[in-house]
Amino acid sequence: MDLSVKLPGLSLKNPVMPASGCFGFGREYSRFYDLSKLGAVIMKAATQSERFGNPTPRVAETSSGMLNAIGLQNPGVNKIIESEIPFLADYDTCIIANVAGSSVEEYKIVAQAFNHTDKVDALELNISCPNVKEGGIQFGTDPNMAAHITEVVKKASNLPVYVKLSPNVTDIVSMAKAVESAGADGLSMINTLTGMQIHLPSRKPLIANKTGGLSGPAIKPIAIRMIYEVRQQVSIPIIGMGGITNTEDVLEFLLAGASAVAVGTANFQNPLVCPEIITELPQTLEEYGFNSVNDVIGKGAVVL
Amino acid sequence: MIKQEKLLITSSNLIAKDTVELILKNNHISQNAKPGQFIHIQLDGFTLRRPISIADVDQEHGKITILFKTFGNGTKKLATYQTGQTINALGPLGNGFVYSDVKDKKALLIGGGIGVPPLYHLGKRLVESNIEVISILGYQTAESVFYEAEFKSLGDTYVVTDDGTYGYQGKVTDVIPEVDQFDIYYTCGPTPMLRAVQEKLENVNGYVSLEERMGCGVGACFACVVATKDDTGYKKICQDGPVFNAKEVRL
Numbered sequence: 369m370d371l372s373v374k375l376p377g378l379s380l381k382n383p384v385m386p387a388s389g390c391f392g393f394g395r396e397y398s399r400f401y402d403l404s405k406l407g408a409v410i411m412k413a414a415t416q417s418e419r420f421g422n423p424t425p426r427v428a429e430t431s432s433g434m435l436n437a438i439g440l441q442n443p444g445v446n447k448i449i450e451s452e453i454p455f456l457a458d459y460d461t462c463i464i465a466n467v468a469g470s471s472v473e474e475y476k477i478v479a480q481a482f483n484h485t486d487k488v489d490a491l492e493l494n495i496s497c498p499n500v501k502e503g504g505i506q507f508g509t510d511p512n513m514a515a516h517i518t519e520v521v522k523k524a525s526n527l528p529v530y531v532k533l534s535p536n537v538t539d540i541v542s543m544a545k546a547v548e549s550a551g552a553d554g555l556s557m558i559n560t561l562t563g564m565q566i567h568l569p570s571r572k573p574l575i576a577n578k579t580g581g582l583s584g585p586a587i588k589p590i591a592i593r594m595i596y597e598v599r600q601q602v603s604i605p606i607i608g609m610g611g612i613t614n615t616e617d618v619l620e621f622l623l624a625g626a627s628a629v630a631v632g633t634a635n636f637q638n639p640l641v642c643p644e645i646i647t648e649l650p651q652t653l654e655e656y657g658f659n660s661v662n663d664v665i666g667k668g669a670v671v672l
Numbered sequence: 673m674i675k676q677e678k679l680l681i682t683s684s685n686l687i688a689k690d691t692v693e694l695i696l697k698n699n700h701i702s703q704n705a706k707p708g709q710f711i712h713i714q715l716d717g718f719t720l721r722r723p724i725s726i727a728d729v730d731q732e733h734g735k736i737t738i739l740f741k742t743f744g745n746g747t748k749k750l751a752t753y754q755t756g757q758t759i760n761a762l763g764p765l766g767n768g769f770v771y772s773d774v775k776d777k778k779a780l781l782i783g784g785g786i787g788v789p790p791l792y793h794l795g796k797r798l799v800e801s802n803i804e805v806i807s808i809l810g811y812q813t814a815e816s817v818f819y820e821a822e823f824k825s826l827g828d829t830y831v832v833t834d835d836g837t838y839g840y841q842g843k844v845t846d847v848i849p850e851v852d853q854f855d856i857y858y859t860c861g862p863t864p865m866l867r868a869v870q871e872k873l874e875n876v877n878g879y880v881s882l883e884e885r886m887g888c889g890v891g892a893c894f895a896c897v898v899a900t901k902d903d904t905g906y907k908k909i910c911q912d913g914p915v916f917n918a919k920e921v922r923l
């Protein structure tokens with residue numbers, strides 16, 4: 369069974385990759401399995417300088433999901449290039465760098481920094497992190513801002529740019545169209561939905577940041593709906609994510625119009641979830657009458 | 673080495689108010705767990721695993737003991753698991769207590785509530801290494817007290833309750849002046865207690881074991897962090913800890 373997918377900058381041996389922020393820089397999960405099994409790895413977000421992130425608690429459990437507000441803790445882009453990328457580059461897998469920032473200038477600097485390594489295959493432009501006070505989501509909820517930042521990063525970078533869309537918008541299609549016209553090579557969707565949980569004993573929001581991003585199976589129907597809608601109006605490829613835990617979920621995302629998928633929260637439940645999905649995917653594709661991953665992509669989305 | 677393992681429940685007992693003791697059979701974890709390490713338990717119907725410290729290890733029979741309080745939906749679920757069922761857990765996780773350099777010395781164990789369990793495994797290993805052990809165990813009330821006899825078998829043991837219904841009344845730090853000289857302390861319990869201990873024993877070498885709401889449990893998600901005292905950033909509790917030198921972390 370042919371699981372391979374070709375996307376701008378990415379020759380994926382299979383369509384499965386861990387999602388940004390759920391896999392660190394790969395070291396921890398490399399103790400559980402050979403990362404070369406993965407189609408790609410999307411690294412944790414990089415900012416210009418080191419960020420310590422938010423106070424704790426940073427996570428809370430919800431029905432079929434979780435809230436998190438880590439706050440982009442990372443050692444800064446230069447340290448990531450120096451210490452983390454060489455480790456990942458030893459594996460036979462594609463590397464996607466997640467680019468974050470608090471200003472247009474910072475996004476540009478981080479994107480440019482990745483021009484200095486030949487180990488990164490593509491950028492994921494994080495304009496949708498709900499957990500930082502400045503930047504992040506504000507760039508991802510206004511189509512003009514999103515287009516502007518996409519243009520700046522495209523100009524600054526030598527790499528294909530996948531813009532990670534926020535679901536915290538009224539009209540996801542207009543966001544997707546805006547970044548497509550601004551030159552995005554692909555989309556990655558969806559990021560988390562902003563949520564809150566009140567801790568009964570203290571009568572206060574449980575997460576120190578008050579709000580957090582909701583992820584996990586609870587958001588899967590939203591992700592599927594948004595990918596389905598965007599697929600019909602936009603022609604650049606989509607990396608789909610949001611609550612994937614098994615091969616049926618992967619098939620659902622591919623049918624809705626994703627060309628590849630990222631697995632996030634499920635890694636915390638089962639550290640082996642990605643390689644297990646990859647191993648079981650051929651059987652599921654066969655079961656539903658498909659001969660390859662390419663055969664599935666977008667088959668569920670009627671293009672108008 | 674961390675592995676995802678199946679553990680067979682060989683006994684489940686309510687040993688104090690809202691406090692359950694599970695004995696679990698698993699070769700990998702029982703043969704490798706060091707005092708202070710924990711396991712990360714998957715529960716049916718819950719997104720996140722639950723980190724629970726290892727209270728005792730029986731290498732000969734391939735068993736470990738864990739204790740937990742049933743104060744949330746996850747731990748309430750775990751309390752319903754019966755002997756003969758298996759649970760999925762990652763482990764052993766984290767770095768344990770450091771005691772290789774305290775030979776022929778005297779150690780003080782200070783445990784509060786559900787922070788008491790990992791100190792029992794540590795205490796047993798200390799005694800085996802000829803380190804004298806004194807324990808101060810704090811609980812809310814008489815009904816919450818557990819493992820008093822177990823700790824007494826290791827050395828002098830002082831029990832403290834918040835309401836004075838058993839042992840001394842007050843806080844664990846109130847009893848510290850009562851105990852003999854000691855060279856090192858090891859503590860685990862609620863953060864306000866750890867902070868009070870850290871302050872009171874500022875000039876003594878010590879180790880604190882921390883807990884926090886966790887995501888992955890293996891260091892990838894950056895959810896459970898603690899600030900360092902030198903303000904250079906955060907340490908990950910699941911991976912760099914849960915045990916830290918008391919001088920290293922800002923509680």
